[in-house]
């Protein structure tokens with residue numbers, strides 16, 4: 001099976017994403033290739049679910065190759081992406097004797113990746129870490145770009161750091177065990193890349209044969225869309241690592257997505273599902289503003305639905321929508337910013353959307 005490498009160009013923080021089916025079985029070899037020598041301690045962070053599927057084999061591969069590795073399992077779920085879990089990781093890091101030369105490996109979805117990356121950013125003022133994402137969402141989104149962190153009781157991702165990984169290894173084989181609903185949620189972010197920057201990706205996803213092969217998890221097709229997605233993310237992040245400008249377009253669909261996640265209760269919709277509805281709302285606003293065509297909005301909706309994503313706007317109260325939007329981190333200088341499409345493959349950032357224009361979509 002062929003291997004693909006994508007460079008994330010960030011000066012002295014540049015790194016490569018390696019994509020290959022079965023790469024998890026050769027992880028020791030891959031680590032040696034990027035200069036992780038056997039005298040460096042490795043703390044692998046995962047959760048029980050993922051560890052039962054891949055962890056033991058993964059750890060044995062490291063141990064058989066004489067790496068000094070230990071695995072620590074955090075609890076699964078957004079409610080454990082917090083300071084308490086982080087503190088438990090520090091305890092293990094201390095006991096295991098993780099020093100400045102040691103390395104953390106995140107083996108799991110976005111939650112494992114975000115917490116591990118932040119632990120690596122802060123332990124001994126920063127040690128290296130590697131991302132091995134195992135959900136579609138973490139493969140195409142959270143493992144690349146260096147946003148790491150945990151939640152505060154008052155809000156998601158309020159505590160964190162920009163911390164780029166040393167490398168990312170992606171094995172599409174791991175998607176075979178992922179629940180279908182989680183796979184679809186990841187597809188929302190893939191479709192997002194199509195709308196914001198990559199018309200070719202969007203058109204690729206529309207082709208029936210490709211859809212069929214993707215839903216049936218054919219590696220060749222998965223690798224293609226992960227590759228497309230990471231290239232787009234990498235290109236945007238390398239222009240604006242700390243989200244002072246263009247990186248904000250990655251938040252397409254996310255303002256309303258957060259409203260939906262918040263007001264419908266975390267757990268009702270997965271992140272990707274909320275983003276799918278959020279993209280539909282952003283698209284409708286773009287139509288109202290005369291920016292986008294109805295035909296393209298319809299294509300977006302059909303594509304989202306064909307990957308089993310919801311697009312229907314749930315009934316939520318206007319006042320509450322406003323409160324959440326105003327509290328959103330994306331509000332700067334008191335102005336709400338929205339990412340709106342102009343055509344498939346191109347969006348812009350607008351801060352001149354009247355409240356009335358979007359509130360009409362809520363009850």
Ligand SMILES: NC(=O)c1ccc[n+]([C@@H]2O[C@H](COP(=O)([O-])OP(=O)(O)OC[C@H]3O[C@@H](n4cnc5c(N)ncnc54)[C@H](O)[C@@H]3O)[C@@H](O)[C@H]2O)c1
Pocket residue numbers: 047049050053076077078081108109110111112114134135136137138141142143144145146147148157174175176177178179182271
């Ligand atoms: N850092 C970023 O740039 C960024 C971007 C997007 C999202 N995020 C964060 O990512 C998190 C969501 O990540 P996620 O969607 O990957 O969810 P997740 O990490 O919760 O994983 C989803 C579920 O799938 C299970 N799982 C993971 N891999 C599996 C596999 N291969 N087979 C079977 N089960 C598997 C997990 O145990 C979990 O129960 C959120 O906390 C979000 O804030 C971060």
Ligand SMILES: [Zn+2]
Pocket residue numbers: 141189254271275
């Ligand atoms: Zn997202």
